[in-house]
Amino acid sequence: MPVITLTIDDELVSARAGQSILEACREHGIKIPTLCNLDGLSARGGCRLCLVEVAGNPRLLPACTTEALENMVVTTHNEKIDRYRRMILELTFAERNHTCAVCVSNQHCELQTLAAELGMDHVRYDYLNPELGLDTSHARYGVDHNRCVLCLRCVRVCDEVEGAHTWDVKGRGIESRVITDLNRPWGDSESCTECGKCVEVCPTGALFDKGSAVAEMKKEASFLRRILDGREKNEWRR
Amino acid sequence: MNPTSLLKQAEEEQQRQQQLNLRVFLCYSTPCIAAGAEQVKTALESLIKEKQLNTELEIVATGCMGPCSRGPLLRIKPAEGEEQTYEKVTPEQAREILLHSIEQRPVETEALPADLPFFARQTRIVLSNNGEIDPEKIEHCIARGAYSALAHVLHEMSPEEVCNEIKNSGLRGRGGGGYPAGVKWNLVRKSPADRKYVVANGDEGDPGAYMDRTIMESDPHRVLEGMAIAGYAVGAEQGYIYVRGEYPLAAARLVKAIKAAERRGLLGSRVLGSNFNFRIDLRVGAGAFVCGEETALMTSIMGRRGQPVPRPPYPAQSGLWGYPTLINNVESFANVAPIMEKGADWFASFGTDKSKGTKVFALCGEVVNSGLIEVPMGISLRDIVFEIGGGLPDGGKFKAAQTGGPSGGCIPAEFLDTPVDYESLKELGSIMGSGGLIVMNETSCMPDVAKFFMEFCLDESCGKCVSCRVGTVEMYELLKRITDGSAMLTDLEILEELCELVQETSLCGLGMTAPNPVLNTLKYYRDEYLAHIENKSCPAGVCQLDQIPLMKLPEHAAERAVFKEER
Amino acid sequence: MSQNSKKVRLATAWLGGCSGCHMSFLDLDELLIELIEKVDIVYGPLVDHKEFPEDVDICLVEGAVTNVENLELARQIRTNSKIVISFGDCAVTGNVTSMRNRIPIKDLLTAVYHEAQAPIGAESLKVLPALLKKALPLHQAIKVDLYLPGCPPDPERIATAVTALLEGREVELAPQMRTFG
Numbered sequence: 001m002p003v004i005t006l007t008i009d010d011e012l013v014s015a016r017a018g019q020s021i022l023e024a025c026r027e028h029g030i031k032i033p034t035l036c037n038l039d040g041l042s043a044r045g046g047c048r049l050c051l052v053e054v055a056g057n058p059r060l061l062p063a064c065t066t067e068a069l070e071n072m073v074v075t076t077h078n079e080k081i082d083r084y085r086r087m088i089l090e091l092t093f094a095e096r097n098h099t100c101a102v103c104v105s106n107q108h109c110e111l112q113t114l115a116a117e118l119g120m121d122h123v124r125y126d127y128l129n130p131e132l133g134l135d136t137s138h139a140r141y142g143v144d145h146n147r148c149v150l151c152l153r154c155v156r157v158c159d160e161v162e163g164a165h166t167w168d169v170k171g172r173g174i175e176s177r178v179i180t181d182l183n184r185p186w187g188d189s190e191s192c193t194e195c196g197k198c199v200e201v202c203p204t205g206a207l208f209d210k211g212s213a214v215a216e217m218k219k220e221a222s223f224l225r226r227i228l229d230g231r232e233k234n235e236w237r238r
Numbered sequence: 239m240n241p242t243s244l245l246k247q248a249e250e251e252q253q254r255q256q257q258l259n260l261r262v263f264l265c266y267s268t269p270c271i272a273a274g275a276e277q278v279k280t281a282l283e284s285l286i287k288e289k290q291l292n293t294e295l296e297i298v299a300t301g302c303m304g305p306c307s308r309g310p311l312l313r314i315k316p317a318e319g320e321e322q323t324y325e326k327v328t329p330e331q332a333r334e335i336l337l338h339s340i341e342q343r344p345v346e347t348e349a350l351p352a353d354l355p356f357f358a359r360q361t362r363i364v365l366s367n368n369g370e371i372d373p374e375k376i377e378h379c380i381a382r383g384a385y386s387a388l389a390h391v392l393h394e395m396s397p398e399e400v401c402n403e404i405k406n407s408g409l410r411g412r413g414g415g416g417y418p419a420g421v422k423w424n425l426v427r428k429s430p431a432d433r434k435y436v437v438a439n440g441d442e443g444d445p446g447a448y449m450d451r452t453i454m455e456s457d458p459h460r461v462l463e464g465m466a467i468a469g470y471a472v473g474a475e476q477g478y479i480y481v482r483g484e485y486p487l488a489a490a491r492l493v494k495a496i497k498a499a500e501r502r503g504l505l506g507s508r509v510l511g512s513n514f515n516f517r518i519d520l521r522v523g524a525g526a527f528v529c530g531e532e533t534a535l536m537t538s539i540m541g542r543r544g545q546p547v548p549r550p551p552y553p554a555q556s557g558l559w560g561y562p563t564l565i566n567n568v569e570s571f572a573n574v575a576p577i578m579e580k581g582a583d584w585f586a587s588f589g590t591d592k593s594k595g596t597k598v599f600a601l602c603g604e605v606v607n608s609g610l611i612e613v614p615m616g617i618s619l620r621d622i623v624f625e626i627g628g629g630l631p632d633g634g635k636f637k638a639a640q641t642g643g644p645s646g647g648c649i650p651a652e653f654l655d656t657p658v659d660y661e662s663l664k665e666l667g668s669i670m671g672s673g674g675l676i677v678m679n680e681t682s683c684m685p686d687v688a689k690f691f692m693e694f695c696l697d698e699s700c701g702k703c704v705s706c707r708v709g710t711v712e713m714y715e716l717l718k719r720i721t722d723g724s725a726m727l728t729d730l731e732i733l734e735e736l737c738e739l740v741q742e743t744s745l746c747g748l749g750m751t752a753p754n755p756v757l758n759t760l761k762y763y764r765d766e767y768l769a770h771i772e773n774k775s776c777p778a779g780v781c782q783l784d785q786i787p788l789m790k791l792p793e794h795a796a797e798r799a800v801f802k803e804e805r
Numbered sequence: 806m807s808q809n810s811k812k813v814r815l816a817t818a819w820l821g822g823c824s825g826c827h828m829s830f831l832d833l834d835e836l837l838i839e840l841i842e843k844v845d846i847v848y849g850p851l852v853d854h855k856e857f858p859e860d861v862d863i864c865l866v867e868g869a870v871t872n873v874e875n876l877e878l879a880r881q882i883r884t885n886s887k888i889v890i891s892f893g894d895c896a897v898t899g900n901v902t903s904m905r906n907r908i909p910i911k912d913l914l915t916a917v918y919h920e921a922q923a924p925i926g927a928e929s930l931k932v933l934p935a936l937l938k939k940a941l942p943l944h945q946a947i948k949v950d951l952y953l954p955g956c957p958p959d960p961e962r963i964a965t966a967v968t969a970l971l972e973g974r975e976v977e978l979a980p981q982m983r984t985f986g
Binding site for chain 1: 526528543547548550696697698699700701702703704705706707708709710711712715732735736739742743744745
Binding site for chain 1: 891894897898899900901903904906907939942944945949952954956980981983984985986
């Protein structure tokens with residue numbers, strides 16, 4: 001595969017042609033915060049946390065969907081980018097009811113960790129406090145829309161990896177909600193295979209194993225890479 | 239059909255029209271229908287039946303004539319003598335006008351003056367057939383030269399020549415962006431692929447704008463012809479025209495037009511006897527403003543949820559189903575046939591150095607003559623508002639002109655003499671946009687206007703990216719607080735910083751431009767914002783500012799939405 | 806400290822919170838003894854002072870601003886204190902206290918004082934301070950200088966912040982010390 005060379009944060013870095021800036025960064029240990037992105041799922045460019053500066057481009061570009069190109073000069077951190085990332089986190093926290101103290105994913109939450117890492121220590125915008133519910137109709141899992149950040153990892157993993165496409169989105173803008181089976185209760189879903197992939201990839205406490213109490217819901221999204229690699233190498237064929 | 243038979247049919251139709259004693263043109267576009275054109279038509283038809291006049295005259299239900307606030311409009315064109323236009327015609331007046339015209343007696347209803355600046359100051363390229371043809375009759379269009387440019391292009395020009403002609407004409411995207419059309423066409427033409435697409439964007443969604451609707455309703459064949467020429471130029475065999483769901487009449491007329499053109503071999507296989515095949519299919523939107531954004535529009539065409547995807551890759555590289563796709567606005571395509579027919583130099587003779595040709599505007603708001611106008615680029619705002627528009631009604635004082643809808647801004651009175659072109663409007667912090675132009679008088683409150691557009695944006699945000707989904711809501715909350723009197727000066731700082739964030743970090747054009755009305759009004763009318771915040775007063779007298787002293791009355795305070803001390 | 810003779814005047818305040826943050830403060834254990842040599846605790850649930858005093862150096866504020874009384878006190882704290890610290894998640898984010906924000910006040914009061922089996926009856930509504938429409942994080946009511954998140958903030962966090970302040974250093978919390986929850 002052809003190799004390209006680009007500059008990331010003043011360092012020359014090599015990448016394979018066709019890789020995204022984010023993939024190139026990760027391979028070289030350059031940390032870019034992400035929320036909607038997950039290794040193994042299609043890139044989406046929705047959370048806006050991975051925005052980087054590319055010389056010659058007047059706009060900030062999402063590292064996850066932008067292809068790394070020969071001679072590209074990328075800046076992953078500076079005062080402006082870091083400030084924007086904190087503001088985007090502020091907006092994310094203001095949108096729904098992320099009361100960390102009483103969340104099943106407290107201490108194991110990607111959103112919570114990101115806020116601490118990026119130094120987002122308070123939200124200046126009005127908390128919108130929307131009226132959102134829970135769906136605990138499923139025998140094993142529950143969905144708490146109060147915690148959902150609309151990263152749509154659940155939608156993508158269900159469609160792209162499990163192939164069930166139980167999850168999708170209804171509404172638009174601030175009214176967007178993840179739904180199961182054309183907005184029927186999860187427990188009534190005929191397409192759900194109960195594989196639990198959506199729960200494991202969910203970055204917050206929005207999807208959880210039923211019965212989890214505060215801070216008990218630990219997730220392990222790295223299974224996805226194992227599955228995908230295994231599939232590629234036909235590890236489960238006799 | 240081949241070029242010869244096309245010409246023959248045009249001549250035959252022209253002859254038929256000339257043999258009539260009288261042609262009656264009734265504006266039959268959405269605004270005039272709303273004003274009663276249907277009843278006028280019934281009255282005229284029953285009169286014809288009654289007097290058995292159908293061999294001598296015809297009623298042409300035309301597309302938009304322009305001055306929509308004066309509808310229903312009726313134009314009488316006798317074989318000999320002057321043509322006359324009548325405004326706000328009632329069925330009784332229509333009867334009288336027609337009867338007297340036939341009998342060659344003086345008409346009692348007063349006609350519009352022939353030199354009305356509304357018409358005299360316009361230059362009509364795109365709208366040249368409006369008011370002259372029945373858009374549902376392809377013969378009318380052919381008689382006025384429809385598809386002759388396509389015939390010429392297919393038989394006399396190479397695709398490269400067509401692209402260069404467009405490039406030389408200086409035509410720029412009429413959807414608002416102003417990207418040079420020729421450059422885009424060449425990009426798609428040069429993209430190597432075994433399949434390519436042409437898409438016409440008719441998902442016009444700005445509040446108050448109806449240019450594209452009118453073009454599609456009044457002269458659908460012009461758009462189809464432009465798309466076919468584009469298809470030939472870039473090497474596409476399939477076109478899609480995407481019309482918003484709120485435009486059922488435009489969609490119906492386009493379907494009819496596509497069928498009529500296909501039946502005559504003007505679209506479909508071996509167009510006009512050439513080796514070029516081009517099909518056009520209609521796609522109707524489902525009520526999402528964001529689908530006017532090109533990548534969202536394409537995902538919608540492909541049957542997916544109408545949400546944008548990050549660019550690059552641009553549609554010219556990877557569009558519909560991953561193939562190179564040329565996407566232009568309906569009005570851009572409507573300019574193509576005249577450019578091919580009369581040449582790039584002719585087209586470039588209109589407009590300014592960097593903005594060539596004309597622009598269609600939907601002039602509305604506080605103006606005497608509201609309606610649809612087409613003016614050369616570079617005309618001053620003053621000419622549009624005070625000459626063509628006839629000024630403000632009831633002695634109103636001009637305060638601002640809003641262009642570009644929710645992506646644009648307000649241009650204050652001191653810039654009335656600015657030429658209207660892409661660059662000048664951008665410099666003023668507004669944009670050309672798709673062509674909505676709303677005139678405002680002194681009773682408009684600018685923070686309130688900004689709030690209105692922000693409410694529109696938050697409602698129309700698709701929800702894919704955080705900056706737009708939540709940013710528009712938070713900006714709206716801050717504007718709401720400013721207009722209800724509970725804002726502090728720090729809120730203004732937070733608002734400005736948030737505007738910058740949403741502008742710079744949103745995924746698509748909707749979010750990127752959503753803060754424009756705020757930033758632009760803050761630039762020119764900051765004192766109004768400060769009056770709301772510091773003096774708790776609305777200079778325009780629009781906002782209901784709650785003046786309850788914050789801490790003095792706790793029982794009221796408890797009811798307040800937000801409750802802050804200066805920080 | 807420039808002068809040994811003058812101790813730092815530290816206040817703590819308890820707004821709309823559960824007092825868990827104050828409990829965590831008490832969990833400073835032996836550090837409290839060191840602390841008391843350097844500071845005077847001049848106000849708060851731990852000492853018996855009715856009025857918020859003047860010339861406070863540092864004030865730790867627990868809880869969200871949820872009623873007019875909280876708001877009044879918050880403003881007084883701001884006026885009389887040099888450094889105001891949002892102490893714990895309720896002050897920083899609204900946290901549990903703000904979970905009532907989705908419920909209209911009338912429904913809320915009815916549910917708690919009329920329908921629920923509460924030891925106090927409807928008549929107590931008259932003496933309750935009026936609730937704000939929404940419980941606000943402290944910084945949405947007054948200017949805040951420092952944020953100490955956590956529910957409650959661990960004693961280590963409190964110690965790190967307070968020690969730094971007493972030594973006149975800028976407070977720098979490591980990422981793991983500034984998580985919510």
